[in-house]
Amino acid sequence: MAKQKNQGYKKSSKKQHQSEKQNNKQSSPHGNRKNIKSQGKNATDKSQQGKKNVTTEVTCSGLTMEGKGIIQWEGEQLEVTNLLPGETAEVTISKKGRYFNAELKRVISPSKDRVNSPSSYYREAGGCQIHHMNEQAQKRFKQKTIDELMKPFGKPEPIITMEKPYGYRNKNVMSFGLNKKKEIISGLYAPNTHHIVPMDWSLIHDPKADEIIQTIKGMMKSFKMQPYNEDTEQGFLRHVMVKVGKQSGEIMVVMVAASPIFKGKNNFVKALRKTHPEITTMILNVNNRNDSMVLGNQEKVLFGKGTITDELCGLKFEISSKSFYQINPVQTEKLYGKAIEMAGLTGEETVIDAYCGVGTIGLVASQQAGRVIGVESNKDAVRDAIRNSKRNGIQNARFYQGDAGEFLTQMATHGDQADVVILDPPRTGSDEAFLSSVVKLKPSRVIYVSCNPETQARDMKYLTKNGYQVEEMQPVDMFPQTYHVESVAKLTLKM
Numbered sequence: 001m002a003k004q005k006n007q008g009y010k011k012s013s014k015k016q017h018q019s020e021k022q023n024n025k026q027s028s029p030h031g032n033r034k035n036i037k038s039q040g041k042n043a044t045d046k047s048q049q050g051k052k053n054v055t056t057e058v059t060c061s062g063l064t065m066e067g068k069g070i071i072q073w074e075g076e077q078l079e080v081t082n083l084l085p086g087e088t089a090e091v092t093i094s095k096k097g098r099y100f101n102a103e104l105k106r107v108i109s110p111s112k113d114r115v116n117s118p119s120s121y122y123r124e125a126g127g128c129q130i131h132h133m134n135e136q137a138q139k140r141f142k143q144k145t146i147d148e149l150m151k152p153f154g155k156p157e158p159i160i161t162m163e164k165p166y167g168y169r170n171k172n173v174m175s176f177g178l179n180k181k182k183e184i185i186s187g188l189y190a191p192n193t194h195h196i197v198p199m200d201w202s203l204i205h206d207p208k209a210d211e212i213i214q215t216i217k218g219m220m221k222s223f224k225m226q227p228y229n230e231d232t233e234q235g236f237l238r239h240v241m242v243k244v245g246k247q248s249g250e251i252m253v254v255m256v257a258a259s260p261i262f263k264g265k266n267n268f269v270k271a272l273r274k275t276h277p278e279i280t281t282m283i284l285n286v287n288n289r290n291d292s293m294v295l296g297n298q299e300k301v302l303f304g305k306g307t308i309t310d311e312l313c314g315l316k317f318e319i320s321s322k323s324f325y326q327i328n329p330v331q332t333e334k335l336y337g338k339a340i341e342m343a344g345l346t347g348e349e350t351v352i353d354a355y356c357g358v359g360t361i362g363l364v365a366s367q368q369a370g371r372v373i374g375v376e377s378n379k380d381a382v383r384d385a386i387r388n389s390k391r392n393g394i395q396n397a398r399f400y401q402g403d404a405g406e407f408l409t410q411m412a413t414h415g416d417q418a419d420v421v422i423l424d425p426p427r428t429g430s431d432e433a434f435l436s437s438v439v440k441l442k443p444s445r446v447i448y449v450s451c452n453p454e455t456q457a458r459d460m461k462y463l464t465k466n467g468y469q470v471e472e473m474q475p476v477d478m479f480p481q482t483y484h485v486e487s488v489a490k491l492t493l494k495m
């Protein structure tokens with residue numbers, strides 16, 4: 001996926017929380033620079049200068065925010081994937097234009113924090129960036145990241161980790177293609193490319209979902225089903241997405257194809273369900289675009305009702321192929337529980353759930369609030385939120401389609417009040433338009449849930465300059481084996 005740097009606020013305040021929060025890379029709080037040419041030369045091995053590839057021995061001095069090792073070479077500060085602080089290693093350094101790239105060849109003296117990965121391809125696929133760290137090292141790494149980002153606001157609480165940090169993802173997406181031998185492969189795209197790294201399974205994927213995807217791959221030849229080729233624009237199957245209800249056990253399989261013409265679909269569905277009777281619904285999604293989006297707009301239900309249900313924080317939620325639903329429900333319950341605790345609800349408060357998506361956190365809050373008002377720009381998400389509200393018999397929650405900032409500004413203009421604003425924006429964070437509307441509305445408490453502490457810190461800086469103070473910060477490890485960390489913060493209006 002494309003890397004993005006967060007350099008201030010975007011002019012538009014319209015956000016669509018329905019789509020998956022993108023895993024945009026973050027810049028490091030540890031002062032690293034990625035492959036940037038330095039001013040000084042300070043050569044360490046003049047005999048190697050001028051060569052296209054240089055192999056040298058280095059020592060790792062620290063980690064970037066993305067969990068990459070930091071090394072010094074020829075006056076350059078470089079990043080090396082899969083390297084830990086204190087380790088001595090042999091790396092190959094290459095130059096492309098003005099920039100250098102360092103690739104690990106072998107670790108000479110491993111750190112005590114290193115663990116051997118049973119997955120041979122995770123490094124190339126880039127999905128589990130810190131899987132080579134043991135659990136305690138991952139905990140320290142994420143705590144340090146959050147501590148440094150939040151230093152201007154105080155000291156965060158110790159991170160809440162996961163007891164069983166494997167197989168937690170309830171949604172798996174694999175892409176399909178052909179290798180050089182014209183064999184069908186499935187896997188994940190290597191970072192910033194459309195090159196598929198063949199994978200049969202992942203330690204963070206739901207095992208049953210991976211098993212279903214491999215069954216589909218094995219069936220393709222007998223059903224004369226070809227993977228889609230982006231260069232020739234020939235073939236049928238682009239991706240398979242599997243969603244699993246961790247509590248309900250219901251399973252959705254989405255076949256993402258380049259064409260709506262699915263030859264032999266009835267026999268294919270029958271054969272797949274014979275092997276996997278646990279599948280409760282199947283969908284054909286048609287994506288004939290040439291962009292990075294997985295799902296297209298056109299869908300047809302092949303089997304079942306087209307949705308699955310799952311339980312979160314004691315409530316039942318209906319999940320469609322395009323619904324945003326937290327990837328790790330076990331840790332989500334801890335995150336939401338902490339957010340509701342910070343809100344200090346007594347049953348009388350008016351709560352605004354901004355960027356409400358399908359209504360998960362707002363509906364959870366409704367059980368302890370006087371009333372909940374959810375605002376979301378995506379009409380499909382609002383429809384799902386209303387449906388989920390009715391499904392759970394909740395009568396004190398209302399959901400509206402619209403821009404959250406404009407909605408809050410109108411409330412302030414009309415003299416309406418809110419006691420608590422809960423916001424859970426995308427990775428890009430909020431924007432000044434929305435934050436200024438919060439300041440105008442003047443809720444006594446703001447609960448900021450974030451999947452990107454970097455943009456959360458930026459947004460909290462604005463709020464603290466405009467009448468709020470940070471009282472509590474709680475990191476939660478929602479994505480073990482990756483560098484990502486979730487954070488929830490409580491801000492109160494200064495009296």
